[in-house]
């Protein structure tokens with residue numbers, strides 16, 4: 227089959243790779259109909275993930291049609307149209323039983339996973355195999371382990387271009403406001419008006435936030451966020467963001483601040499060198515009201531220098547993080563999409579054949595031509 231593979235720093239290519247096969251009774255094979263770029267892929271693409279090996283198949287947001295099921299798969303049949311959550315979770319380990327599916331102990335591929343963080347998170351499609359990753363969805367076919375846990379039938383009437391955002395981007399936004407404990411009447415500020423930022427804003431509105439403010443420096447994205455969610459745009463280049471946030475939150479600062487800006491697309495920033503990162507996070511900590519909550523979203527987050535820990539302690543902030551949501555929220559999001567309450571297809575600003583995957587990632591990485599997300603069709 228053809229698949230979009232990482233070939234080294236900055237290099238992607240569509241290659242012929244072996245077709246995936248069932249390896250376990252709980253697996254199924256999906257023929258991909260849509261897959262989407264994600265900011266979490268950019269550190270890998272840029273060559274900042276030393277565990278990556280040339281030939282890894284990218285992509286953790288995809289939707290497709292079931293073509294083969296293992297004998298223990300109960301909830302899916304051949305020809306079903308399914309969306310697959312980005313995190314690979316078993317549904318049965320201690321963490322999964324607590325509802326922490328993105329922290330699954332069994333979905334990872336082995337002891338090499340994430341030595342930098344102390345413990346490995348759940349596996350993820352399109353991530354290096356040595357970091358607990360599984361071959362990704364920018365391909366004609368994907369093996370879906372624990373199919374009954376991570377894959378969900380797409381309701382009739384929800385088209386592919388909408389439903390594919392239920393794989394990761396929409397769950398991430400919903401996860402972000404859940405981590406923040408957003409309550410009716412809250413003021414919520416979101417850094418980043420990409421797909422996850424826009425869907426975080428949508429989630430905050432859905433939870434009854436009184437005001438939602440989105441901070442970015444790209445006019446097109448801010449306009450899209452305002453049109454589709456009712457959020458108030460704050461353009462970093464033309465306003466004093468901290469002053470505006472204070473002013474629009476009764477002088478206190480937002481109750482919940484979500485950094486959905488994702489990892490920067492640029493060069494190396496491992497702790498031994500490279501430019502500093504974390505500008506949005508520092509600003510979120512600075513802006514947040516005393517006793518409020520700061521949430522950091524985004525797979526591919528690395529190290530941040532000069533973190534204002536004193537603001538966290540003196541202001542009594544809660545800081546929470548989530549690289550990705552577990553698949554638990556996906557059915558409710560698909561229902562919301564079916565009712566027309568969650569619209570996402572506008573985020574697919576560029577639709578390309580998989581063979582042009584490298585072009586799609588270049589547009590996405592550079593935010594060129596107004597690109598929010600590139601969607602590929604094999």
Ligand SMILES: [Zn+2]
Nearest residue numbers: 264266287394
């Ligand atoms: Zn993603």
Ligand SMILES: [Zn+2]
Nearest residue numbers: 316319322330
């Ligand atoms: Zn598990």
